[in-house]
Amino acid sequence: MISDRLSVTFAALADPTRRAILARLMSGEASVTQLAAPFEISMPAISKHLKVLERAGLIARGHEAQWRPCRLKAGPLKDVADWAEHYRRYWTESFDRLDNSLREVQNREKKHGYGKHGEKRKRA
Amino acid sequence: MISDRLSVTFAALADPTRRAILARLMSGEASVTQLAAPFEISMPAISKHLKVLERAGLIARGHEAQWRPCRLKAGPLKDVADWAEHYRRYWTESFDRLDNSLREVQNREKKHGYGKHGEKRKRA
DNA sequence: GGCATAATTAACCTATAGGTTAAATACATC
DNA sequence: GATGTATTTAACCTATAGGTTAATTATGCC
Structure with a gap:
């Protein structure tokens, strides 16, 4: 039940898939499908990773038709x-x-x- | 089974007790008992935290009589x-x-x- | 050797992380 | 309103994290 900001941030960063997603987002926003492409894991798994990143305040999510594009929010990295x-x-x-x-x-x-x-x- | 260095480091840092231990070690080496003092958790729990920090390369352990003093190894923090x-x-x-x-x-x-x-x- | 102190190990418990597949939701288009 | 595409939710599984108590190991001292 740890909930302090730094712990949540570090926990979110302690996964190579999530760090790769953040790196990808440095070059601009992307849809979930685009973010999932480089990985062999399922879409729901990516969805969960994105939720972790979002709860850590590391990404923000948009809403355009059936797409939920993500973009980087680097505040916690400071x-x-x-x-x-x-x-x-x-x-x-x-x-x-x-x-x-x-x-x-x-x-x-x-x-x-x-x-x-x-x-x-x-x-x- | 994640084992890349950065993931191990971030995982080690994703716990406030462990970060507090590192902070304490900035002011010099300390025994396990000394490190445990500020916390309400048991000695074995501290022992496990130290093992996590050691495997992440964030601390080194000495050996003096029955004491195993810890000191900070900040390399991974760079x-x-x-x-x-x-x-x-x-x-x-x-x-x-x-x-x-x-x-x-x-x-x-x-x-x-x-x-x-x-x-x-x-x-x- | 026997006792006290420091720390670890063993055995266990519960919650969560990270993954899966299958079903559901949301939207655009025809 | 049926179909296709994007994404999430539900239900489930297994491994690990973080904690416990009790037992064990290592050492200094008498």
Whole structure:
């Protein structure tokens, strides 16, 4: 029953079919049939994906005769970008190197490490 | 059975508890017990969340006596930021306005619109 | 060795995600 | 109003997510 906006957005993006649909919509609006074309799954499955995207506010739907064209609404993606930006300093190479060398010094006289001991827990 | 990196990353981020754990790790490494403290869920539940984050490459785990301290590995978040950046021009206000006014002109003589007709499909 | 602490694993439960096929709805056209 | 096309809804299935409690593993300390 998670319903916060970011969770809904991330959940919607956690599917390659849905991300492909968003990518397709960058080049303009499209009907459901057009969106379904590249995929091997059924129309109802596409319909469900579109509903997920719509509920996440990532697409808007039109209404023209029997067509329900979709177009991109990228607003929530700004939230995603903004959220990720908070972590920028943690993914830069310089930070990683600093972090690692600091950690090596700190752990010089302890007998543990990252990753190395983790290996032995591997199973199956 | 989705296993592409971005999907795994987004799925890991689609949970507020896990995002809170990542936020906590910005201020330094922490033991499982420390990470669990702010939440009302059980330790095994936290353990599972950490496993999800670890498999997504978002945290690394250490090994010190009976503690398994976690620390942030933000690499995948750069992929998220990069992915979202592709959509930047679609979320900027100027683009939205241009898009909307173009669309209004285009649809002047058609009898459909976005959102308005969508309302009537509401049910429950 | 025995006890306390930290964390994981096992076994289980329920809800939801993502897919299916078949039926229903909406609209345009003849 | 019957037919064809676009799309959704209904009913169903299976796998997974996220949670639980109880048991197990790993370690430090006495």
